[in-house]
Amino acid sequence: MRTDGVLNILGKLLLLISLFILLPIPVSLIYHDGMTRAFLTSALIGALMGGSLIALFPPNSELGYRDGFAVATFSWLGLAFLGALPFFFSGSFPSFVDCYFESMSGFTTTGSTILSNMEILPRSMLFWRALTHWIGGMGIIVLSLAVLPLLGIGGMQLFQAEMPGPTKERLAPRMQDTARILWGVYVLITFIEIILLMLGGMDLFDASCHAFASLATGGFSTYTASVSEFNSPYIEAVIIFFMFVAGTNFTLHYHALHGRWRVYWQSEEFRFYLTLVAVSSLIIVLANQGRIYQSWLTNIRDAVFQVVSIITTTGFGTADFDKWPALCKILLVALMFIGGCAGSTGGGIKVVRMLLFLKYARLQLRKLVHPNEVNTIKMGNIKVPQEVMLGVLGFLAIYIVFCGLACMAVTAQGVDMITGVTAVIATLNNIGPGLNAVGPVQNFGALPALAKVILIICMLAGRLELYTVVVLLTPDFWKMARRPKLRNFKRLSLSR
């Protein structure tokens, strides 16, 4: 690892985020909520931190793909720290751990909150919460489509060739190309959603916040009652559509915007994602009809909203699914693990991995009956190399181990079983609400501080496809780290 280059990039990123921290200031001024100073102070601290890192450490043009692990992990840790500062200075949060939890939940597009009442929070803080989602979503699209495939993480190599643009050897140029293209798509779709939500009667503030939260599959709302506050079928329909869009591989949207609409249907992952949403909604509608709902229309509306909200790992609520029958809850928990498509802002294991996993299970059964047949797994028309399949299975292996250890660590803090297990599932898959004490109408505020810290790690690890964070915990990785060169140290040696 080239530590100096990594820290230099981190510095640049902190500077950039300091600029973003200035964005809620107009909101604060319009609504007179007195939060201007909190944002200014935070931006200043961020600029100082970023500036110092850039001043101390020179950029390293030899930054390779392996350094991507450190860049990604430290970036999100740094982002969440800067993002927590405005919350901290606002005085609306009980402790810094809570601020960091909320900020990490924002930047990882998780949407778990420690707040019990949104309405008492200053408007500019609500705006900042939503903005952290949007920035995080931007980051994750580039990370998952430009960086992770090159690192060969858990089968993401499949998408290596999918993005347009030259495949370069160095990390930075490749990232910049992809970022430019995809952020254009991301910004465009965000604008469309804001306008559509405003047509449904939302003001610019609510429309922006909810568009940020849905396109990042985050889930922070400006109301305690989440989307059900509006009680509008139109608004719910718009949000369902854009959550679904956000859970789709953004490469597909890029191609569609260039007139190649058939890419959606050509993508086996997209077809499976659509089928999952349709079948799960149907099962839940049938299970709830007559028990929870008397009206088919309300039933379908709530079921589809909740299924899309959960599978895309957004976590917006319109119904308290903790009261639904156990079958529905288990199905929703299963969807929590599946998550969105690869290359979307959605979290979870990803639809494509689940699909490969199921194909592998089927192949194994076939092998027992026809032991001498040579079988390959296909994805669309492409043969999946065994290396990729091994990567996917390895991802699942690490995922299960990590999830189990996190559950034990959280419940060791005295949290009850359902709360602890679903809190881990909800944060590791970047969803938001769990069940029981962290259920859809509850929040994470009452958990012990150490449990919150573990859940923060879960959010980070889940967001960065696990490997990125876990690999930093292996001694092997650090053995390869080089001692950072300092800028001034270099100059001193030159002056001799």
Next chain:
Amino acid sequence: MRTDGVLNILGKLLLLISLFILLPIPVSLIYHDGMTRAFLTSALIGALMGGSLIALFPPNSELGYRDGFAVATFSWLGLAFLGALPFFFSGSFPSFVDCYFESMSGFTTTGSTILSNMEILPRSMLFWRALTHWIGGMGIIVLSLAVLPLLGIGGMQLFQAEMPGPTKERLAPRMQDTARILWGVYVLITFIEIILLMLGGMDLFDASCHAFASLATGGFSTYTASVSEFNSPYIEAVIIFFMFVAGTNFTLHYHALHGRWRVYWQSEEFRFYLTLVAVSSLIIVLANQGRIYQSWLTNIRDAVFQVVSIITTTGFGTADFDKWPALCKILLVALMFIGGCAGSTGGGIKVVRMLLFLKYARLQLRKLVHPNEVNTIKMGNIKVPQEVMLGVLGFLAIYIVFCGLACMAVTAQGVDMITGVTAVIATLNNIGPGLNAVGPVQNFGALPALAKVILIICMLAGRLELYTVVVLLTPDFWKMARRPKLRNFKRLSLSR
């Protein structure tokens, strides 16, 4: 599949079990519980069924390894049917589904019961319950060490070369060789346990029943309060030891009995199994001390008993672990999945598979740091072929899918979430008790009939290493089935 040969073997097996059904008759006569007729009738029905199958279908000397899937599945289904008959004729069970559940739970060495009060059951019925465990345990040792390795199920090929005796191509001779050797070991250890339990004050009846249940890692007790009825540290220590022995690969015991004691320590699976027991017990002791227990001695005694009882999938109870802290419960649930060693009477995923799984996860992390290094996974001193590793991962894939679907199917019957999920885990891993409504001091009696049927399938699938049962559900398997030849049909054509 050679259907005629399979049915012929099934007939022979039913005849054999009819003889076993006569064994509780002396017990019935000694205790004057009036159950003699129930056993005689059942044995007669079994003999008639078995006789008819043998009369109708000729043996097929060409029976190959693939036919093993059908032989195993139909054998256990048939065993459970015959085993349910005495329960049914006893009049002590509410319905035939309950009898079949209890019988399948016995023969699969699960130990889940639908009975709420053991003390009112006739003594000979209690004896028969325990005997079903013991017979099931015998069956599973041969199946897992002689048949499954040859079928190449989920990494069990690793044990192919471990058993002494010639490796023949046909199914039957290989099974007979292995059966002779291992049953000798099994019977010998059973006798030793009976004697040791009687030294602790148990009468012959209780000692036999508890020895049967612990060596088969079954878990049926003759008392509602299970092993805690005796409240004897000596008896608990004996049972802990023999449960632990039963959860070990019986090949190791065979070698040890021939003076090669070091095999235990040479087995990496055994070392990991021992470590798991020790570490889990320690964690539970530390978590419970001061909260659940004031005395260290009682704490350690209950913790070790429960850990060994759960990891070996026996399911005997001395403490109501449903009242333990969430951490302990999650740890116990994790142990439920791990299960015993391969080639033991224990259920679950098996220690060796978990070990390979963890090694694979670690290898994947190493690959990210050193992408060009060629790494292999070793088990002891043996390199694990990639084919075996793929088999293990495939087993886990099918296991997860099956477990998820079963949970949904059970909760769809209106069972609450924790009860439904832990009922599936407890039966699929052949443990016995779950949590909540099927917790250690509860029973499965109150579940809806359809839920019981699903759990019966779980017990069977779990016991037969999943593949054996699931492969029968694929159309591919049945495409290869040949139309059975009937004996009389053959003779008729000869007489022409």
